[in-house]
Amino acid sequence: MTKDSATGLQSARVTDTGLDAVTGAFSYSGRAIATALTDAGRHVRTLTGHPNRATSASRIEVRPLDFDDQIGLVASLEGVTTLYNTYWVRFARQRIDHELAVENSRALFQAARRAGVERIVHVSITHPSVDSALPYFRGKALVERALAETGVSYAVLRPAILFGSDGVLLNNIAWLLRHFPVFAIGGRGDYRIRGIHVDDLAQLCLEKGAQRFDSVSDAVGPERPTFVELVNSIKDAVESRSLLVHVPGAVLPILSRAVGAALGDVLLTRDEYRAMADGLADTEGPATGSTALSDWLIDHAPALGRTYANELKRHFDIASP
Numbered sequence: 001m002t003k004d005s006a007t008g009l010q011s012a013r014v015t016d017t018g019l020d021a022v023t024g025a026f027s028y029s030g031r032a033i034a035t036a037l038t039d040a041g042r043h044v045r046t047l048t049g050h051p052n053r054a055t056s057a058s059r060i061e062v063r064p065l066d067f068d069d070q071i072g073l074v075a076s077l078e079g080v081t082t083l084y085n086t087y088w089v090r091f092a093r094q095r096i097d098h099e100l101a102v103e104n105s106r107a108l109f110q111a112a113r114r115a116g117v118e119r120i121v122h123v124s125i126t127h128p129s130v131d132s133a134l135p136y137f138r139g140k141a142l143v144e145r146a147l148a149e150t151g152v153s154y155a156v157l158r159p160a161i162l163f164g165s166d167g168v169l170l171n172n173i174a175w176l177l178r179h180f181p182v183f184a185i186g187g188r189g190d191y192r193i194r195g196i197h198v199d200d201l202a203q204l205c206l207e208k209g210a211q212r213f214d215s216v217s218d219a220v221g222p223e224r225p226t227f228v229e230l231v232n233s234i235k236d237a238v239e240s241r242s243l244l245v246h247v248p249g250a251v252l253p254i255l256s257r258a259v260g261a262a263l264g265d266v267l268l269t270r271d272e273y274r275a276m277a278d279g280l281a282d283t284e285g286p287a288t289g290s291t292a293l294s295d296w297l298i299d300h301a302p303a304l305g306r307t308y309a310n311e312l313k314r315h316f317d318i319a320s321p
Contacts, residue, residue, distance in 0.1 A: 015118070019043045020209070021080040023087040023108070025060050026053035027314070029123060029162060030086040032202040034060055037084075040206060047076055047108075067104040073111035082119040082209045083112050088140070091269050093316065098139035106146040113150045120152050121209045123201070126160045126194070126218060127280045134271045137280065148214070155208035157201065159219040160281040163293060164197040166309065170297070172267070173231060174305025176259075177240035184245055186252035186273050189228035192282035196221040197296065200289030222287040223294060227276065233294060237301035249277055265310045 020037055024030030025046030034044050038059050047065040054062045063076035065087070077083065085108065089101045112120055128141035147154050163170050177183055196219050204219055225233065231244060247255065256268040275281060297304070 015081070017079050017081050019045060019079050020082045020084065021045045021047060021077055021117075022060075022084045023047050023065060024049075026050050027086065028165070028167060029198055029201060030084075032165065032198045033084050033086065033205050036199070036202040036206055045076070045080065047073070067107045070107060070111055073108060074115045077112050077115035077117055080112075080115065080117050082121060083108075083117050084205055084209065085109075085120060085122045088123075088143075090136075090311070090315075091266060091271075092135075093312075098135040102139045102142045102146070105143040109147055109150045109152070113152050117152060119209055119212070120147060120150070120154045121205050122147055122154060122156050123205070123219075124156050124158045125280075126158045126220070126283055128158070134275055134280075136271060137275065144216070153212055154214050155211060156216040157204060157208065157219040158217065159196050159201055160283065161193060161195045162198045162201060163195045164199055164291070164296060167198060168309045168311055168314075170234060171305055171309050174234050174238050174240075175308045176305075177231075177235050177242045178238055178305045180242055182245050183231065183235075183242045184247045184252055184255050185228060185231060186247060186249040187277060189231070189246065190226045191276050191279055192224045192226050193230055193276070194220045194224040194282045195293050196289040197291035197293075200291050204288055217288060218283050218285055219288055220283050220285070221289040221291060221293060223292055224282055224284075225293070230293075233297055234304070237297045238305055249273060263308065263310070265308075265312050 020042050022030050022034045022037065022044055025034035025044065026048055034046060037044050045061040045063060047063050049065045051062050051064060064072065066072055087105060087108065089096055089098060092098065109120065124144055125137060125140045128137050128144060130138055130141045132138040132141065144156055147156065161169055200221065201219050208215065235242060252273055253268060253270040260267040
C-alpha cells in the first residue's frame, strides 16, 4: 500500500543555491535523475565511484564517492540544496555487502547534515523491514532509519523494479528469450511485478525534492502483471519461440548461477527470487508513475534484448567474457 504521510511541519526553504547532488549520476536511476534535474535548469554535482565515465560534454560536476573520507564527503556536499541518493548494492561482492552499504549510507547522510544540505531524497525499495530475513530488504530498512535519524528534511521513494532506457532486467529477459530455446520460471510464476519507468521515478524524485516535509511513498507504475504474464509479454514482443518451463523455486537460482557463470555475470540470486516469490516486488496502492509497462514493451520491442547487459561490468568496471 502506498504511504505518503507528512511527519514534519511544512517549512519554507531557507536558501536555494541552485545546486543539487546525485549519487551515481553515471549509473541507471542516478543518470535519469541527473538528466531531469539539468533539464529543469538545476546545476548538478555527482558523487560517483566511476569518475572515468564522465565525458567532456557532460554538464555534471564530478566528485568522488569515498565513504572512508568523511571530510571529503562533507566538502563535496557543501553548497548543495538537495541530495538525491541512489547508492546501494544489489548483492554482496568481494568486501562490499549489505551491512557495509548501510554503514556507507549512514556516513553519506551524516556528511550531508554536516554540509548543510537542506533536503535528501532517497531511493529505497518496496517492503523494507528490519525484521526481514533478506539482507537486501533488512539493509534498506536500516538505511531509511538512519536517514530519519539525521534530522534533515527527507523523502523516501520505494520502487519495486525499474524499466526503461537501458535497464537490465527486462532487456536480459528478452536476450535470454531470443537466444535460448527454453526459459525457466520458478514455481507457478504467479507472483506479481510492479514496475515503474525510470523517467517516472526521476520526475517523482524532483517533485519530492521540492517539498519540505518528511514522507515515504511507493514508486510504482499502473500495471502489476504476474511474472508469467510479464515473460509472455516480452516473448510476444520480441517474437521469441522459446519454451517457458516451470521449475521448482529452489532450482531456479542454481540454473541462473550456471548461466551467469557462462556470461560472467549474476543473473538472479536466491534472495532475489525469494523476494519476488514472496510478493515483495508488488504493491496494491495507487500508481505514482504513469508509463504502462505493456506499452513500453511494444514501443521498444525491436531493440529489446539485442545485446546482453552485464551487471558486473556496469557496476564493477570489469571486462565481460
